[in-house]
Amino acid sequence: MRLDPGIPEGPIHQKWQRHRFEMKLVNPANKRKYSVIVVGTGLAGAAAAASMGELGYNVTSFCFQDSPRRAHSIAAQGGINAAKNYRNDGDSVQRLFYDTIKGGDFRARESNVYRLAELSVNIIDQCVAQGVPFAREYDGHLANRSFGGAQVSRTFYARGQTGQQLLLGACQALACQIATGKVRMFPRTEMLDLVIVEGRARGIVVRDLSTGEISTHVADAVVLATGGYSNVFYLSTNAKGCNVTAIWRAWRRGAGFANPCFTQIHPTCIPQSGDYQSKLTLMSESLRNDGRIWVPKKAGDDRPAGAIPDEERDYYLERLYPAFGNLSPRDIASRRAKEQVDAGRGVGPLRNGVNLDFSDAIRRLTRDVIEERYGNLFDMYARITGENPYETPMRIYPAPHYTMGGLWVDYDLMTTVPGLFAIGEANFSDHGANRLGASALMQGLADGYFIIPATIGNYLARTKLERIEPSHPAFRDVEAEVQARNRRLMEAGRKRTATAFHRELGMMMLDRCGMARNKAGLESLLAEIPRLKERFWAEVNVPGESKDLNQALEVAGRVADFFELAELMCLDALAREESCGGHFREEFQTDEGEARRDDERFSHVAVWESTADGPKRHIEPLTFESVQMAQRSYK
Numbered sequence: 001m002r003l004d005p006g007i008p009e010g011p012i013h014q015k016w017q018r019h020r021f022e023m024k025l026v027n028p029a030n031k032r033k034y035s036v037i038v039v040g041t042g043l044a045g046a047a048a049a050a051s052m053g054e055l056g057y058n059v060t061s062f063c064f065q066d067s068p069r070r071a072h073s074i075a076a077q078g079g080i081n082a083a084k085n086y087r088n089d090g091d092s093v094q095r096l097f098y099d100t101i102k103g104g105d106f107r108a109r110e111s112n113v114y115r116l117a118e119l120s121v122n123i124i125d126q127c128v129a130q131g132v133p134f135a136r137e138y139d140g141h142l143a144n145r146s147f148g149g150a151q152v153s154r155t156f157y158a159r160g161q162t163g164q165q166l167l168l169g170a171c172q173a174l175a176c177q178i179a180t181g182k183v184r185m186f187p188r189t190e191m192l193d194l195v196i197v198e199g200r201a202r203g204i205v206v207r208d209l210s211t212g213e214i215s216t217h218v219a220d221a222v223v224l225a226t227g228g229y230s231n232v233f234y235l236s237t238n239a240k241g242c243n244v245t246a247i248w249r250a251w252r253r254g255a256g257f258a259n260p261c262f263t264q265i266h267p268t269c270i271p272q273s274g275d276y277q278s279k280l281t282l283m284s285e286s287l288r289n290d291g292r293i294w295v296p297k298k299a300g301d302d303r304p305a306g307a308i309p310d311e312e313r314d315y316y317l318e319r320l321y322p323a324f325g326n327l328s329p330r331d332i333a334s335r336r337a338k339e340q341v342d343a344g345r346g347v348g349p350l351r352n353g354v355n356l357d358f359s360d361a362i363r364r365l366t367r368d369v370i371e372e373r374y375g376n377l378f379d380m381y382a383r384i385t386g387e388n389p390y391e392t393p394m395r396i397y398p399a400p401h402y403t404m405g406g407l408w409v410d411y412d413l414m415t416t417v418p419g420l421f422a423i424g425e426a427n428f429s430d431h432g433a434n435r436l437g438a439s440a441l442m443q444g445l446a447d448g449y450f451i452i453p454a455t456i457g458n459y460l461a462r463t464k465l466e467r468i469e470p471s472h473p474a475f476r477d478v479e480a481e482v483q484a485r486n487r488r489l490m491e492a493g494r495k496r497t498a499t500a501f502h503r504e505l506g507m508m509m510l511d512r513c514g515m516a517r518n519k520a521g522l523e524s525l526l527a528e529i530p531r532l533k534e535r536f537w538a539e540v541n542v543p544g545e546s547k548d549l550n551q552a553l554e555v556a557g558r559v560a561d562f563f564e565l566a567e568l569m570c571l572d573a574l575a576r577e578e579s580c581g582g583h584f585r586e587e588f589q590t591d592e593g594e595a596r597r598d599d600e601r602f603s604h605v606a607v608w609e610s611t612a613d614g615p616k617r618h619i620e621p622l623t624f625e626s627v628q629m630a631q632r633s634y635k
């Protein structure tokens with residue numbers, strides 16, 4: 001597998017501009033001769049499809065929801081980073097770049113991260129121009145707040161609905177292109193495979209989720225913007241529909257999969273309340289601006305929070321990390337919460353949470369101010385738990401949330417399959433081993449609005465593509481494989497639902513490949529997952545017809561891919577004999593319980609290739625010229 005990141009020459013702050021100048025362009029009159037498939041209508045996909053439609057390409061856009069506007073990006077609450085320095089508190093492109101590289105524990109590609117920081121400022125201008133109602137100060141300036149891992153306020157937000165408002169902006173641009181005919185939209189349509197012709201991505205096979213009909217679509221390039229795979233853990237903050245199928249099918253067809261084990265467990269979620277649950281709820285990280293995290297000093301203390309005096313509380317993040325306190329990065333805050341709960345100091349009926357307490361902030365700022373900042377999040381918490389967070393601390397605990405791993409891409413966001421691009425959470429991203437809060441929306445929109453519209457032209461202008469029809473044998477073969485796979489699922493043993501298998505897999509993964517991992521646990525998973533997978537294929541129950549609306553079939557297909565992905569995650573976690581960011585191998589920690597990297601052996605991206613003999617590991621070495629690698633410290 002050839003892994004050429006294609007990093008442009010020159011000083012880091014000139015690379016993107018220079019590259020843009022050196023890229024080949026497609027003449028405006030020729031753009032209409034090219035077709036591009038974009039799978040996914042979250043922030044990355046909607047921004048990409050709208051921008052490429054606007055440029056004149058013929059775009060076909062797909063999502064499995066009934067409307068592009070319901071893509072999972074709509075759930076994003078807290079905000080989006082940008083190095084605007086409106087607060088004059090010392091921010092700059094260089095600082096955002098540095099914070100992101102350090103936050104990711106020096107496991108991201110410098111050149112891409114610098115470009116991301118550079119483009120962050122354009123994103124805000126673009127969204128304001130679209131009418132996104134960012135929060136404003138009384139004088140009309142855009143407001144900012146802080147997120148984890150940063151000592152400046154650079155997060156733009158729209159109350160607790162930032163993702164929704166940004167997606168409305170992107171989808172209104174998309175709707176405009178649908179109306180002009182430059183984008184053809186296929187909602188409720190799931191991509192089930194990728195078609196490669198003469199080594200290049202030329203189309204996809206999809207299933208119409210309403211009728212069950214399988215069909216093929218041909219294009220000159222394919223862009224996957226299909227989001228993350230946290231649902232491999234079954235319980236996560238992601239919508240139930242989020243899945244890995246599109247990028248997994250691409251992996252099976254030859255695209256490299258980078259750092260699959262780099263997953264993020266978010267510290268600020270509502271703790272699980274019982275086995276019946278199928279989803280966990282995020283309480284935005286923005287709450288940590290004003291909430292203070294603590295547990296009782298004494299294990300098993302079951303007095304109500306208000307009855308525990310200050311000197312008997314442990315504000316452990318403020319104690320351990322005085323410089324960043326409650327805004328310590330997610331990987332660190334999560335591990336420390338787990339440590340407290342494991343030591344018996346957890347709070348709540350199941351003792352599986354820590355307190356996030358707003359009483360000081362309410363005293364200092366008044367209840368009205370807190371309500372104005374976080375009112376909808378407080379309401380959501382009250383509805384779910386039946387507790388009033390203005391009067392008693394919220395209970396929070398870490399939950400699977402984001403996946404830094406994904407399809408490997410070069411500087412142009414192209415995978416190892418020519419003509420196949422991956423953007424947004426679906427690629428292995430700029431976040432290294434740990435993503436900082438409010439940086440996913442930034443990355444998805446940078447990829448969709450600014451990078452892919454430029455780099456796809458460079459690919460098309462440099463490539464001679466034969467015209468092909470859907471009747472091409474490669475399309476017929478892949479379509480037949482998709483049909484056969486569906487038949488196999490329909491004809492399995494009919495004993496147990498796919499969801500029951502998924503829950504079992506997820507709990508195993510969370511336990512042994514979640515917040516903490518070790519060799520013995522990973523090896524036991526690698527022995528047990530194949531056995532469970534075998535049972536799944538023999539016993540899964542998919543009632544109904546395949547040529548009809550059939551949600552059991554949809555779920556079964558996705559769970560089948562989660563099984564394979566889970567094995568790859570364990571292999572990756574086992575091979576990376578170090579701790580970095582969200583990847584915490586218990587064998588590799590400092591005396592203070594922090595992640596211990598091994599830069600000599602692991603300063604690289606691990607990229608897995610699907611081969612007939614099983615997954616094969618390759619590496620892309622990471623070099624740091626503009627920042628100095630150091631032990632991460634938030635003390």
Ligand SMILES: Cc1cc2nc3c(=O)[nH]c(=O)nc-3n(C[C@H](O)[C@H](O)[C@H](O)COP(=O)(O)OP(=O)(O)OC[C@H]3O[C@@H](n4cnc5c(N)ncnc54)[C@H](O)[C@@H]3O)c2cc1C
Binds near residue numbers: 078402437442
């Ligand atoms: C609860 C929550 C809150 C968050 N808050 C923030 C925040 O405040 N700030 C921040 O920066 N980040 C936040 N994040 C992370 C961020 O929201 C996501 O990383 C980001 O929105 C992902 O965008 P995307 O466009 O890559 O994918 P998504 O928005 O997940 O979109 C995926 C798209 O792909 C489509 N799709 C997937 N598979 C297929 C298939 N096989 N066939 C057809 N279509 C397919 C889906 O239909 C959908 O349209 C949050 C995440 C969660 C879960």
